[in-house]
Amino acid sequence: METAEIRRRWLTFFEGKGHAVVPSAPLIHEDPNLLFVNAGMVPFKPYFLGQETPAWTRATSVQKCVRTGDIDEVGKTSRHGTFFQMNGNFSFGDYFKRDAIAFAWELLTTPQPEGGYGLDPERLWATVYTDDDEAEQLWLELTSIPKERIVRRAEADNYWSMGVPGPGGPCSEIFYDRGEEYGREGGPEVDEDRYMEIWNLVFMQYELSAVRSKADFDVAGPLPAQNVDTGMGLERIASILQGVDNMYEIDEVYPVLEKAAEMTGRTYGTQSGQTAGDSHPDDVHLRVVADHVRSSLMLIGDGVTPGNEGRGYVLRRMLRRAVRAMRLLGYEDPALPHLLPVSMERMSASYPELRTGFDRIAQIAYAEEQAFRRTLAQGTTILDTAVGRTKESGGDTLAGEQAFALHDTYGFPIDLTFEMAAEQGLKVDRDGFVRLMDEQRQRAKADAKAKKGGHANTEVWKDLRALGATDWRAYEELTTSGSVVGLVRDGSRVEELEPGQTGQVVLDRTSFYAESGGQIADSGIIVVDGARLLVRDVQRPVKGLVVHTVEVADGSVRVGQESSAQVDPQWRIDACQAHSGTHVVHAALRQVLGPSALQSGSYNKPGYLRLDFAWNQSLSADARAEIEHVANLAVRDDLPVSADWMTLPEARERGALALFGETYDEQVRVIEIGGEWSRELCGGTHVRHSSQIGALTLTGESSVGSGVRRLEAFVGMNALQHLATERALVAELSSIVKAPAADLPERVGELVARLREVEKELDKVRREQVAASAGSLTDAASDVAGVTYVGVHVAGGAPDDLRQMVTDTRAQLGEERPTVVALTGDGPGKPVIVIATNEAARAKGGQGRRSRAGRGPGPRRRWRWQGRPRAGRRPGRHEGRGRTRSRRAGDRWLTPACAAGPGSASTSATPGSASPRATLRGCSRRPSRRCHVISSTMPTSTGSSRS
Secondary structure (H helix, E strand, O other), X not given: OOHHHHHHHHHHHHHHOOOEEOOOOOOOOOOOOOOXXXXXXXXXXXXXXXXXXXXXXXXXXXXXXXXXXXXXHEOOEOOOOOEEEEEEEEEEOOOOHHHHHHHXXXXXXXXXXXXXXXXXXXXXXXXXXXXXXXXXXXXHHHOOOOHHHEEEEOHHHHEEEXXXXXXXXXXXXXXXXXXXXXXXXXXXXXXXXXXXXXXXXXXXXXXXXEEEEOOEEEEEEEEEEEEEEEEEEHHHHHHHHOOOOOHHHOOOOHHHHHXXXXXXXXXXXXXXXXXXXXXXXXXXXXXXXXXXHHHHHHHHHOOOOOOOOHHHHHHHHHHHHHHHHHHHOOOOOOOHHHHHHHHHHHHOOOOOHHHHOHHHHXXXXXXXXXXXXXXXXXXXXXXXXXXXXXXXXXXXXXXXXXXXXXXXXXXXXXXXXXXXXXXXXXXXXXXXXXXXXHHHHHHHHHHHHHHHHHHHOOHHXXXXXXXXXXXXXXXXXXXXXXXXXXXXXXXXXXXXXXXXXEEEEEEOEEOOOOOEOOXXXXXXXXXXXXXXXXXXXXXXXXXXXXXXXEEXXXXXXXXXXXXXXXXXXXXXXXXXXXXXXXXHHHHHHHHHHOOOOOEEEEEEEOXXXXXXXXXXXXXXXXXXXXXXXXXXXXXXXXXXXXXXXXXXXXXXXXXXXXXXXXXXXOEEEEEEEOHHHEEEEOOOOOOOEHHHHOOEXXXXXXXXXXXXXXXEEEEOHHHHHHHHHHHHHHHHHHHHHOOOHHHHHHHHHHHHHHHHHHHHHHHHHHHHHHHHHHHHHHHHOEEEOOEEEEXXXXXXXXXXXXXXXXXXHHHHHOOOOOEEEEEEEEEOOEEEEEEEEOHHHHHHOOOOOEEEOOOEEEOOOOEEOOOOOOOOOOOOOXXXXXXXXXXXXXXXXXXXXXXXXXXXXXOOOOOOOOOHHHHOOOOOOOOOOOOOOOOOOEEOOOOOEEO
């Protein structure tokens, strides 16, 4: 039985039992404590906590879930996976244990031709909580499971709580005996590989208090309404009904694994086992690919994009682990274009939106793979340098700091660092790497805890919400009369706010728009018995409650006083222009680029909008111009703008676009501009006709992440002011270059071309002067301890000029005698020394020829930039202390600024002076920010050498 059919039968069965079929919520949830939805009950949590009242008393769903706590174990065993689907049936004060057990037994054991799953009753076991006599009796009464197959278990296994005070209760789990080939006989407590848990029935019947741990809590008493929360892993039941060993072999996962095996020429399962220790490396890598490709497909489908933190980092890690696994299997070419479509074909049977949105999903995934391939190339270069430096210093272990930097800064997989270091005969300081990783995790936990603390104090808002929902009238009016029902200052409720204080005000009725959907909050004032409160922000900390952050301008405000909420009319008009303009730009974008260019986020405020959309390359100037043109045509055409309420299925049937990752209620608001030209789900405020937008002008287009671009625009008067500013700039430029506006591109192009010609001519003259100067430098040669030495200061000499002069002078002096040429000059803003030596000089200095690993014998050829990077910029590959790259043999750059310290010699080299080597010995100063150094070994009069 295919997984899609198992899913369909679940929903059909419970719909027939009076349950409302609730679509899966997106993987991104509004709960600030969750990265992703990780359990089937998460979307129903407000109902179980009593925060909201559901529209039904029975519900069923198949919920998409992602858990990443064991991501490193994925593939090593047959049980770990990141994405899974949870079948669930729920009762909110309706049925309880009897019906929950009866429903489960009926669906599991009803023969397949009659619509059930057709499991053998003799293979089913049940567990109950230690003291739950009622559940045990119901299993005996309603099913054919004998008492010896009903196991009592303690709190750790069979009692459910949320980990905080609230609803909880015993649970009953159903296990399936897979047979003796999977392990020992004796039930779930003996072997949970053989006895697989397939369904958990949670009976929420108690109010828990003083929850100290999962198995340590106090029961305050029974709940006023008893609830049921059950969950069955869809992948687990599929593996049983399809007769395969594990979730990787079911029909929704195995085709990706099979395709990966085909691409790499590997065979899956020939040497695999049931435990990590038995799994063949090929099987592990193939499982990683199958799991992560599917998870990535589902995450991108729900609006997640790769990034460096939070959800984006999890997705990035999955995509890169999949690509890395393919490389370990020997596949070096781009892999996702072959694998992702296979996963989409299997998953779209249950989630058709994956097919319609696949172009967007593919763009994001493929762009991330290309970025990772570049990372691998860059990381390999950096690792090679680190390995070479370690060998040169005589070490046999790559520092943990270097491995961590590769992993953390460049995204270079740590296992690749270990592998490549081993190929070069080096170990990696694993302990140092692990220590740094642990420190990073602790910082991340502390940061998460701090962020969580910002959301944690919601009790005050829940208490105020319990007084009643805010009568929110932002769509109907700008001024609303009401009363003050709550005041908050510094996180605590107060009875009064005094002049000059800032705090939060809750009214029973308001017309202020609370920030949401990318639209910022309204601005305005609240008048309370003569006191004026300036509204700085408006939010909804809990559903149904609107909270105004205010500054008391004059007077004071107390709870219970009458209020008048007055939105700034011009602010609202400008905000409506911007939000409607966002919809117009989105529609124009899709018209020009195609339906795959879907919005992934937006922000709008009076006079300004920005829109993020799925696209993997920058837009051409023609495309930007066309988008702006189409948008302004819509403004000109005075299209009607309408807002209608309908059910979510109705909105989808009408083709309304929904923002990825957003959670919507059953009733949604649909905004149409020009009918079907633009039809989106939206809770924002809008103009009545498109002409009221006034004007739109695109001001920028940039990248904000892998596969995501951003458009920015001015709207209304801001757009006109922007155009006026640009017109003034064009007029000024026309005046400067003495050309009309229409001829500016050609005229500026001519000036730029002429400037380049002049620069080339100047460069040519400079090179000729350098060549002439080099000829005269040989006259300054002198003999120092058997070495031909030239030391000259060249006034105004730039680094490139000096480098050319020393190499030309060295060539003119020949290779027969040991030769050292040292020139100093005044570079642009900094002094510089350039030194060149020949092979004879290096031999005389005792350096000789060195053998470099993997490159054979030869002169040491390296230059090093030292010093801090320029302000505001990270060091490049060849900047910063210790970064090196190969350069022509014999070229050496030094900076005297680094030699000015205790024991250093003079920094200017003249004929007959001491060897420039002395300018380095004893240097104690760090290079300055303006210091560029290329260091090397140098011959000395005493026959020693120093780098």
